[in-house]
Amino acid sequence: MLKIGVLGLQGAVREHVTSIEACGAEAIVVKTPSQLDEIDGLIMPGGESTTMRRLIDKYHFLDPLKDFAKQGKPLFGTCAGLILLAKNIVGYDESHIGVLDATVERNSFGRQRESFEAELNITDVADDFVGVFIRAPHIVEVGEDVEILSKHNGRIVAARQGHLLGCSFHPELTNDHRMTQLFLNMVKESKEKNYV
DSSP states (O other): OOEEEEEOSSSSHHHHHHHHHHTTOEEEEEOSGGGGGGOSEEEEOOSOHHHHHHHHHHTTOHHHHHHHHHTTOOEEEETHHHHHHEEEETTOSOOSSOOEEEEEETTTTOOGGGOEEEEEEETTTEEEEEEEESSOOEEEEEOTTOEEEEEETTEEEEEEETTEEEESSOGGGSSOOHHHHHHHHHHHHHHHHHHO
């Protein structure tokens, strides 16, 4: 059985756990860096990216997360998790984990009260996926190895680069588990590759 971690420092952790279990995998809430060795893939949930970064530093997660990505283990960042994954953040000199070859802009869809839902066409997932956008970032541009999976009103809201997946919205806040399933398929592929 696949073991999927959810970074349990802040954000919509419980909802991701529910979605992972609905897809038939084992979910592990990751609270210490040593737990990264026990899992096949990791979801970094939405929340508040500045707060999450502070907690990542406090619990010494930054280098272990970078190593996790370097080992080719799949990472999926949703909303704030996408900001943590991106190589460039508009208006900031430094990235966080900085592994996804993309530039993101924080809060680009407005503040909390401007939260909304939109039907999205997502490559390899669905043409009717309801994305929940809450103070969401968007992807301004991507590198040449990055596949754009979805756009909303001309803005990139989901992208994949090999074993890295990022989206602006919160797939875990709906009962539609197809985005989580896409990530699980990536984890399965990566695991099979490593066994060959």
